[in-house]
Amino acid sequence: MSDLSSQPPVDSQLLALVQAEEAQQAHCLRLIPSENFVSKNVRLMLGSVLVNKYSEGYPGQRYYEGTDIVDQIEDLARNRAKALFGVEHANVQPYSGSPANMAVYYALVSNGGKILGMKLSDGGHLTHGAAINYSSKYYKAVSYHVNPQTGFLDMATVREIALAEKPALIIAGGSAYPRILDFAAFREIAQEVNARLMVDMAHFGGLVAAGAYPSPVPYADVITMTTHKILRGPRGGIILCRAEYAKDIDRAIFPGLQGGPHNHTIAAIATALFEASTPAYRDYGHAVVANAKELAAALLEEGFDLVTGGTDTHLMLLDLRRRQLPGKVFATALAKAGIITNANTIPGEPGSPKNPSGLRLGTPAVTSQGMGLQEMRWIAKKIGLVAKSPHKSSLLSKIRQEVKEMTTKFGAEPKF
Numbered sequence: 001m002s003d004l005s006s007q008p009p010v011d012s013q014l015l016a017l018v019q020a021e022e023a024q025q026a027h028c029l030r031l032i033p034s035e036n037f038v039s040k041n042v043r044l045m046l047g048s049v050l051v052n053k054y055s056e057g058y059p060g061q062r063y064y065e066g067t068d069i070v071d072q073i074e075d076l077a078r079n080r081a082k083a084l085f086g087v088e089h090a091n092v093q094p095y096s097g098s099p100a101n102m103a104v105y106y107a108l109v110s111n112g113g114k115i116l117g118m119k120l121s122d123g124g125h126l127t128h129g130a131a132i133n134y135s136s137k138y139y140k141a142v143s144y145h146v147n148p149q150t151g152f153l154d155m156a157t158v159r160e161i162a163l164a165e166k167p168a169l170i171i172a173g174g175s176a177y178p179r180i181l182d183f184a185a186f187r188e189i190a191q192e193v194n195a196r197l198m199v200d201m202a203h204f205g206g207l208v209a210a211g212a213y214p215s216p217v218p219y220a221d222v223i224t225m226t227t228h229k230i231l232r233g234p235r236g237g238i239i240l241c242r243a244e245y246a247k248d249i250d251r252a253i254f255p256g257l258q259g260g261p262h263n264h265t266i267a268a269i270a271t272a273l274f275e276a277s278t279p280a281y282r283d284y285g286h287a288v289v290a291n292a293k294e295l296a297a298a299l300l301e302e303g304f305d306l307v308t309g310g311t312d313t314h315l316m317l318l319d320l321r322r323r324q325l326p327g328k329v330f331a332t333a334l335a336k337a338g339i340i341t342n343a344n345t346i347p348g349e350p351g352s353p354k355n356p357s358g359l360r361l362g363t364p365a366v367t368s369q370g371m372g373l374q375e376m377r378w379i380a381k382k383i384g385l386v387a388k389s390p391h392k393s394s395l396l397s398k399i400r401q402e403v404k405e406m407t408t409k410f411g412a413e414p415k416f
Helices: 012-027 040-046 068-085 097-108 155-165 183-192 205-210 243-257 263-276 279-301 327-336 364-368 373-388 393-408
Strands: 089-091 114-118 140-144 169-173 196-200 222-226 237-241 315-319 342-344 358-362
Touching: 012 393, 040 263, 068 089, 068 205, 068 237, 068 263, 089 243, 097 169, 097 196, 097 222, 097 237, 097 243, 114 155, 140 155, 155 183, 169 183, 183 196, 205 222, 205 263, 205 279, 237 243, 279 315, 279 364, 279 373, 327 342, 327 358, 327 373, 327 393, 364 373, 373 393
Parallel strands: 114 140, 114 169, 169 196, 196 222
Antiparallel strands: 089 237, 222 237, 315 358, 342 358
């Protein structure tokens, strides 16, 4: 019989891969807007004994015994979310942002009902009605668009579409729109067509927490967000809503769509919410926006075209058509130079999601490392050099070494 007290074998193959990923994150410029660095305390919760516990249901209403402690942890996370965002109800069980959105549709829209969201190629999200997503398979999805020439959202056009389509739910938010949304206008339109308003703030929720982006709370019926972007939490989701929708939202998550919650993730969310309530985090949120504006301005000086001409948020979108440089080719070249971004569609996209004409980048992760305006200008110059010679391997290797030397000065932990 084996010794049950002995330590499990070390998975050296997997450990080596994790260490390689750790080194890559530390020595590259991480400019994907949906990525960030989490604190050691968040990582501690993710690796805690809470992963051992099953707790189907909600605090005080579990289907398993021995949940008195995880009940307190989930209540702590819910109360912190309500306090931070000033809402009446919070559900912290969604496994991520997409399941959170699905739960809202499931709760508020009848099967086959109509939803109205921003078109994916214009900056929306897959779950806002993209043809390849469940949101258009189980619901009748219609889209509003940004102006293809300016990239800005025209609320008069949104109103025209809403009046013609009469959706049950209007979705405000996206994954590549660099400007502040007019929540008041969305609310007026929703009321005019007797629709409920959902705000998906997966990308800018952390900025809302920091006071660096207007809050949708006074206008939205329901708000969804992820916790792993600017909020600097684990990979999870939160649904915030008015009290009148609390029961339907909770039932949609469980037992409607999910089983047992991930207690270790909920504890990590509670940690991130605690950190986001500090003055240091507010400074961080405003620094993210300041860095993004500086990076956008510097990229304009390098001769790039930016959708909407700049940004109000943490992200920006480059339009590469004039350079005749495919987004995927550029993103691959930048990665070889140690600059991690992602190719992205642009308004009026002539290509496809697999071969788009744009590049999306943002400042949450580099700001967490402590980089500032000077570093943003340095980054823009390196991006400009890669754009001029995306296939010159010697140049890409040289920049990668320069990036490694620069990032080493900042480390791979968030600065509070």
